[in-house]
Amino acid sequence: MNSCKEKVGNQQKQVWIQGPIIVGAGPSGLAVSACLKNNDVPSLILERCDCLASLWQQRTYDRLKLHLPKQFCELPLFGFPENFPKYPTKRQFISYVESYAEHFSIAPMFNQEVERAEFDHGNGVWRVQTQDCEYISRWLIVATGENAEPSVPEIQGIERFEGTMVHTSLYKSGSEFTNQRVLVVGCGNSGMEVHILPREMFGFSTFGIAMALLKWLPLRLVDKFLLLVASFTLGNTDKLGLRRPKTGPIELKNATGKTPVLDVGALSQIKSGKIKVIEGGVREITRNGAKFMDGQEREFDSIILATGYKSNVPCWLKVSSSTITERKTLDITNNRDL
Incomplete structure (x- = not known):
């Protein structure tokens, strides 16, 4: 369970997350959350917009289709519907992403834009700051993609x-x-x-x-x-x-x-x-x-x-050389340790 400490005076509310914090509710973030859940590991997704896969929903043209066959684009543990064409349309892909989140009961925290994320070496935790809350966890997963801005x-x-x-x-x-x-x-x-x-x-x-x-x-x-x-x-x-x-x-x-x-x-x-x-x-x-x-x-x-x-990660992720050595952050967009 996640525990909350309400705001005291001018201090912002703090929320302790038992599992990893995932930044980004696009396909990558949802896939990580689903795989964690499949292994009984809880997680929390923070998403700056008010919807899943915001790049697809808000920043793509109407006639967009996948340029790769659907078998190369499906997310783990839950494939595309069989009646989808070889190259699904934008609307079909969005409906698939929404069904994926529903299937795994993934409920991101929407309208939570990460302003700063930094590793607290003294306590061995990540402190992830949004506009109205500080989320704290031992693990941070960056899933914001290379096309954020x-x-x-x-x-x-x-x-x-x-x-x-x-x-x-x-x-x-x-x-x-x-x-x-x-x-x-x-x-x-x-x-x-x-x-x-x-x-x-x-x-x-x-x-x-x-x-x-x-x-x-x-x-x-x-x-x-x-x-x-x-x-x-x-x-x-x-x-x-x-x-x-x-x-x-x-x-x-x-x-x-x-x-x-x-x-x-x-x-x-x-x-x-x-x-x-x-x-x-x-x-x-x-x-x-x-x-x-x-x-x-x-x-x-x-x-x-x-x-x-371009990626916006360098604007908010504050990583020191010692943090990199400890491998506390995983960038799943590029599938590499930061």
């Missing part, structure tokens, strides 16, 4: 633009920009990666093929195979302004975390000329558009910043 670049003149400018975290549908000239800034997961792979090869998931081959073949050989098939099915993307790096897609993912895009239609739009790729990036935003590194200047009605996200 929108990343907005510093571009000269960005404040002068008189049209509509949004980050992809607020983008919902292309219908909002019908008949407009739109500039999409960014080559990340929200826009277009440099490595382009088909979502499926020979009728099978590209990701599934890669994972199967890696069991038997060296990583670089698998990368060469993927690029050979991609070149055969998609053509030379360099001619479209999408130059592939020298490092293969899986090796690049392992080294930098940059995930190759699994094409679901954007490439055909580029080939048709409906989407134009401008190499070199944006030099300056003007009142009516943008100037590019290659000297071009164009007018746009709207700008969408597909510049990705």
Whole structure:
């Protein structure tokens, strides 16, 4: 049972948590809580928003689907419904996450944004501070993901633009920009990666093929195979302004975390000329558009910043070198000890 000490004077309420404190009620946080519960270990999830999987519910576009087959995306101990399609929709994935939490009776503490988490060496506990409470536990699990905060670049003149400018975290549908000239800034997961792979090869998931081959073949050989098939099915993307790096897609993912895009239609739009790729990036935003590194200047009605996200963990997690040595914190997002 969790015990509470009510606020005394100006001191904030303290809550002792018998098991681990999990920060984040996304898929990773729910999965950890379910696995702990399956082993009779209690836990408490703190979530800054008012819902489960807030990134999916609040910051994704309407027509989003999983880009990997559902068997690679299901959470432990409770799979997707059999009637779900191979690539579940956004709404289906959210309903699955909600059913998952209900199945394991997981009840996060919503609207609890962690402001500071620090290990108390004297008492051997973590002190996790939110806006209205201090939670105390021997264990802390960080499950906030790598996409907690929108990343907005510093571009000269960005404040002068008189049209509509949004980050992809607020983008919902292309219908909002019908008949407009739109500039999409960014080559990340929200826009277009440099490595382009088909979502499926020979009728099978590209990701599934890669994972199967890696069991038997060296990583670089698998990368060469993927690029050979991609070149055969998609053509030379360099001619479209999408130059592939020298490092293969899986090796690049392992080294930098940059995930190759699994094409679901954007490439055909580029080939048709409906989407134009401008190499070199944006030099300056003007009142009516943008100037590019290659000297071009164009007018746009709207700008969408597909510049990705970043983790907010460094803002609130205070970890000393001695804490790292004691391995009291586990970052399940990257599956490594901090």
